[in-house]
Amino acid sequence: MKFFQKMERKFGRYAIHNLMYYIIMLYVVGFVILKFAPELYYYYLMLDAPSILHGQVWRLVTFMIFPPTTSFIWILLLLLMYYSLGSSLERVWGAFRFNVYVFMGILGHIIAELAVYFVTGHSPHLTTTFLNASVFLAYAVTFPNEYFYLYFVIAIRAKWLAIFEGAGFLLLFVTSHSLGTRLEILLSLANFIIFFVMTRDYRRISPREIKRKQEFRAQIRPKSRTRHVCAVCGRTDEDSPGMEFRYCSKCEGSYEYCMDHLYTHKHIKKSDQEQQ
Known part of the structure; x- marks a missing residue:
């Protein structure tokens, strides 16, 4: 053939x-x-x-x-x-x-x-x-x-x-x-x-x-990579391919932020969540 x-x-x-x-x-x-x-x-x-x-x-x-x-x-x-x-x-x-x-x-x-x-x-x-x-x-x-x-x-x-x-x-x-x-x-x-x-x-x-x-x-086929989402603005790595995302060590929980909000966001505490 x-x-x-x-x-x-x-x-x-x-x-x-x-x-x-x-x-x-x-x-x-x-x-x-x-x-x-x-x-x-x-x-x-x-x-x-x-x-x-x-x-x-x-x-x-x-x-x-x-x-x-x-x-x-x-x-x-x-x-x-x-x-x-x-x-x-x-x-x-x-x-x-x-x-x-x-x-x-x-x-x-x-x-x-x-x-x-x-x-x-x-x-x-x-x-x-x-x-x-x-x-x-x-x-x-x-x-x-x-x-x-x-x-x-x-x-x-x-x-x-x-x-x-x-x-x-x-x-x-x-x-x-x-x-x-x-x-x-x-x-x-x-x-x-x-x-x-x-x-x-x-x-x-x-x-x-x-x-x-x-x-x-x-x-x-390789598995798709983890999608990064900012906890403040909701922006993802797909929306901004060049943007870096980091976890905040002061927030209690797995919260990820883009570089625009990594240093300006309000830290999340478990006590705040319980009061809410």
């Missing part, structure tokens, strides 16, 4: 902050198009290798508008869920790392589309399904113990859902007789494979590890 760290130091300022917000806006546009003018998407916007090779390069971007569902019932819930997942990852990883992860996923989809076409002669017309899956898998690895509620009732930890979904992809990859299908899975999920299987860097940026480091720093 040293390569990514160098890249972040060099190009981190160019990262798109709140990236998931813009992706969700694309999904909203795509949902409207698919509901009211689906032919516009299928004829001009979807990822189609032959059309791209014939000059329709805008498809390399416009395929991203395909929403996670076309159901009026589920669209709002899924958009909120994916926005929450992406925002949480960006908050923990940082904007640059999350940008790299998402754009690697998009690039993987494009490479998969072209590779499958060149190998099989057929265009798979990939949508954002694998990209959304990669965001969820990344979230589940980073926050394995977070709960998801199936049908708003059954609580399941994220790691078990990820294992189930990952097992489904693996089973399809192993049992499929289509080279195109295997290429789709392998290349479209390359961002997850590179970030979490090959680098293993997710442990360093996991919330548990971050919390552990914060607690360790708090334990070794």
